[in-house]
Amino acid sequence: MTEIRKVAVLGTGVLGSQIAFQSAYTGFEVVAYDINDESLQKARLRLAALVETYRKEVTGAADLQADTMGRIILTSDLAAAVADADLVIEAVPEVLAIKQALYEKLARLAPSDTILATNSSTLLPSDLKDFTGRPDRFLALHFANNIWKFNTAEVMGTPETDPAVIDTILKFASDIGMVPIPIRREKAGYVLNSLLVPLLNAAAELAEGGYANPHDVDKVWRIATGAPMGPFQIYDMIGLNTPYNILSHGDKHARSLAAWLKENYIDKGKLGIASGEGFYSYKPAD
Amino acid sequence: MTEIRKVAVLGTGVLGSQIAFQSAYTGFEVVAYDINDESLQKARLRLAALVETYRKEVTGAADLQADTMGRIILTSDLAAAVADADLVIEAVPEVLAIKQALYEKLARLAPSDTILATNSSTLLPSDLKDFTGRPDRFLALHFANNIWKFNTAEVMGTPETDPAVIDTILKFASDIGMVPIPIRREKAGYVLNSLLVPLLNAAAELAEGGYANPHDVDKVWRIATGAPMGPFQIYDMIGLNTPYNILSHGDKHARSLAAWLKENYIDKGKLGIASGEGFYSYKPAD
CATH class of the missing domain: 1.10.1040.10 (N-(1-d-carboxylethyl)-l-norvaline Dehydrogenase; domain 2)
Known part of the structure; x- marks a missing residue:
C-alpha cells in the first residue's frame, strides 16, 4: 500500500480550505494550490478563520494551530504543488471543462504513481478518469462541509481503480480523522x-x-x-x-x-x- | 367547541391499550371496549405492563398509577361503552369489513353528537365516513406506538368534517399530552x-x-x-x-x-x- 505523507489540495474554496487544514491538523504535509494571488489571499483568511473554529469546536485543538499552519504551503504554481505529492485532492469548481483542463495538466505534471482524488459532488469519477493519465490511480474522495464536525469521507472508485488505491485512500481518510465510507459502485449523490x-x-x-x-x-x-x-x-x-x-x-x-x-x-x-x-x-x- | 370528558376506546390491542392508558393518565374517564372476555383479560395485562413502563420512563409517573387504573372501565358491551362518550377512538384491526361493521353499529349506538375518531394507519377517513352516520363529526386521530415517548397525534378530517370538530380533537390531543399535528388534506401515510x-x-x-x-x-x-x-x-x-x-x-x-x-x-x-x-x-x- 502506498504511504501517503505529502498531500496537495487543489482549489482553496470553502471545502478545499477545510480539507487542507484538516490534513495539516492531523500531521500531513500539505500544499494548497489556487490559481492566483487573489485566491490565495482569500485562502489565508479562510485558514485563519478555521484556526478559530477549531479552537472553539474541536476538543484538544487549543494548542495545535501554530503547528498546523506551519504544515501548509500556499502556492499558485501547480507544477511545484504536485511535484512530490503522494496524493492530490482536487476541489476546484464543479465545472467539467475546468476539471478536465486541470486533470490534463496533472496527467503531465504529477509523478506517475501519485494518486489523484476528486472531491466532486456532482460528477462521477468515470466522467473524469480519461483525463487523468492514470485511471487505475484515480477515484473520488468526497467530504462534507464543516469537515471537523461532519466527518464522513465517501470513497468511490471507477471499475478501473486499483483496489489497493481504494484501500490506501480509505486508510488516509481514517488517518485524517474521517469516518471512511466505501462506495462499491459509482452512484451519483454518493450515500448522503x-x-x-x-x-x-x-x-x-x-x-x-x-x-x-x-x-x-x-x-x-x-x-x-x-x-x-x-x-x-x-x-x-x-x-x-x-x-x-x-x-x-x-x-x-x-x-x-x-x-x-x-x-x-x-x-x-x-x-x-x-x-x-x-x-x-x-x-x-x- | 365540544368539551371532551368521557372517552371510549374501541379495541384494546397494543395501541388501543396505550391510548386508553394515556387518556386516563391525563385525567379523562375512559371506557375501553373489546369483543370478549379473553380480549379484555389481555387488555388487563397490557395495562398492568403500562403501569410499570410509565413508572420507569415517564417523569413524575411514580405515584399516579392507582388513579389512572381507577379511571379505566373495561367492557365487552359496546352499547354501554359508548352510551355517554363525548369521543370514541376506534383502534380495531386494520380490516375494512371489521371497521365498517363497527361504524354501522356506532351510527346507531353512539349519541348523535359523539365525535368518532379512527386510529387507522392504512385507511383514509373518507373510506369510513359513510358508515358513521355523522360524517361531520368523524375524523382520523392517529397515534404512534409507544405513545408516552413518540407523542405525535396526527389529526386528519375529510372534506365533510366540521372544522370545529377538528379543533376540538386538536385540543384533546394536546390535553392528553400529545403534540397535535393537523393534516389539512387527506394523505395516505399521514406525515410520518x-x-x-x-x-x-x-x-x-x-x-x-x-x-x-x-x-x-x-x-x-x-x-x-x-x-x-x-x-x-x-x-x-x-x-x-x-x-x-x-x-x-x-x-x-x-x-x-x-x-x-x-x-x-x-x-x-x-x-x-x-x-x-x-x-x-x-x-x-x-
Missing part, C-alpha cells in the same frame, strides 16, 4: 444525497400539496425518529438554492416543487440560515 | 410514513444495488444529520415485515427491494430488534 434528496422531496410534497405545514412536518420527524432536525430545518441549513437547482433539473413533479420553493421562499429572500430566514426565522429578536 | 417510506426505500436501494453496506449507510446518515439512528436501524426498530409488506404491493422496483429484504433477512429470521437480529445483532454476547 441518495438518502437526503428523497426525504427532502417528500417533505416539500407535504407542504406544497397543502397537507401539513413545514413546522408540523418537522415536529413529527423529530419526535418519531429522535433526530435533532426535521427536513425543513435541513433545507435551511443547506440553503434553499441547492435543492432548488437539483429540483429544477428534474421531472415535471420535481419542477413543480422547485417552483413552490422559488415563489414562496427564494423569491422572498428566504434562502435559509445564511440569509437569516428560510422555513424558520434566524433573525435576532428586536 | 410519507417521509419515512422514501428514506427507507432509498437506503434499501443503496444496499440492494451493492453501492454501500447498511452499516456504512447508517454511519453517513447519523454523522451528516445528527440523527441517533440511521435508516437500517429504523428498519430494525419497526421490524422488517411491515416495510416488506408495503414494498411487495408497490411497483416493479419496489418489489425487487421487497425480494431483497426477504431473501437476505426475513427468510433468515432476521426481522429486526424483536427477533434479536436484523441489519444488526441484538443478541446478548455469549
Whole structure:
C-alpha cells in the first residue's frame, strides 16, 4: 500500500480550505494550490478563520494551530504543488471543462504513481478518469462541509481503480480523522444525497400539496425518529438554492416543487440560515 | 367547541391499550371496549405492563398509577361503552369489513353528537365516513406506538368534517399530552410514513444495488444529520415485515427491494430488534 505523507489540495474554496487544514491538523504535509494571488489571499483568511473554529469546536485543538499552519504551503504554481505529492485532492469548481483542463495538466505534471482524488459532488469519477493519465490511480474522495464536525469521507472508485488505491485512500481518510465510507459502485449523490434528496422531496410534497405545514412536518420527524432536525430545518441549513437547482433539473413533479420553493421562499429572500430566514426565522429578536 | 370528558376506546390491542392508558393518565374517564372476555383479560395485562413502563420512563409517573387504573372501565358491551362518550377512538384491526361493521353499529349506538375518531394507519377517513352516520363529526386521530415517548397525534378530517370538530380533537390531543399535528388534506401515510417510506426505500436501494453496506449507510446518515439512528436501524426498530409488506404491493422496483429484504433477512429470521437480529445483532454476547 502506498504511504501517503505529502498531500496537495487543489482549489482553496470553502471545502478545499477545510480539507487542507484538516490534513495539516492531523500531521500531513500539505500544499494548497489556487490559481492566483487573489485566491490565495482569500485562502489565508479562510485558514485563519478555521484556526478559530477549531479552537472553539474541536476538543484538544487549543494548542495545535501554530503547528498546523506551519504544515501548509500556499502556492499558485501547480507544477511545484504536485511535484512530490503522494496524493492530490482536487476541489476546484464543479465545472467539467475546468476539471478536465486541470486533470490534463496533472496527467503531465504529477509523478506517475501519485494518486489523484476528486472531491466532486456532482460528477462521477468515470466522467473524469480519461483525463487523468492514470485511471487505475484515480477515484473520488468526497467530504462534507464543516469537515471537523461532519466527518464522513465517501470513497468511490471507477471499475478501473486499483483496489489497493481504494484501500490506501480509505486508510488516509481514517488517518485524517474521517469516518471512511466505501462506495462499491459509482452512484451519483454518493450515500448522503441518495438518502437526503428523497426525504427532502417528500417533505416539500407535504407542504406544497397543502397537507401539513413545514413546522408540523418537522415536529413529527423529530419526535418519531429522535433526530435533532426535521427536513425543513435541513433545507435551511443547506440553503434553499441547492435543492432548488437539483429540483429544477428534474421531472415535471420535481419542477413543480422547485417552483413552490422559488415563489414562496427564494423569491422572498428566504434562502435559509445564511440569509437569516428560510422555513424558520434566524433573525435576532428586536 | 365540544368539551371532551368521557372517552371510549374501541379495541384494546397494543395501541388501543396505550391510548386508553394515556387518556386516563391525563385525567379523562375512559371506557375501553373489546369483543370478549379473553380480549379484555389481555387488555388487563397490557395495562398492568403500562403501569410499570410509565413508572420507569415517564417523569413524575411514580405515584399516579392507582388513579389512572381507577379511571379505566373495561367492557365487552359496546352499547354501554359508548352510551355517554363525548369521543370514541376506534383502534380495531386494520380490516375494512371489521371497521365498517363497527361504524354501522356506532351510527346507531353512539349519541348523535359523539365525535368518532379512527386510529387507522392504512385507511383514509373518507373510506369510513359513510358508515358513521355523522360524517361531520368523524375524523382520523392517529397515534404512534409507544405513545408516552413518540407523542405525535396526527389529526386528519375529510372534506365533510366540521372544522370545529377538528379543533376540538386538536385540543384533546394536546390535553392528553400529545403534540397535535393537523393534516389539512387527506394523505395516505399521514406525515410520518410519507417521509419515512422514501428514506427507507432509498437506503434499501443503496444496499440492494451493492453501492454501500447498511452499516456504512447508517454511519453517513447519523454523522451528516445528527440523527441517533440511521435508516437500517429504523428498519430494525419497526421490524422488517411491515416495510416488506408495503414494498411487495408497490411497483416493479419496489418489489425487487421487497425480494431483497426477504431473501437476505426475513427468510433468515432476521426481522429486526424483536427477533434479536436484523441489519444488526441484538443478541446478548455469549
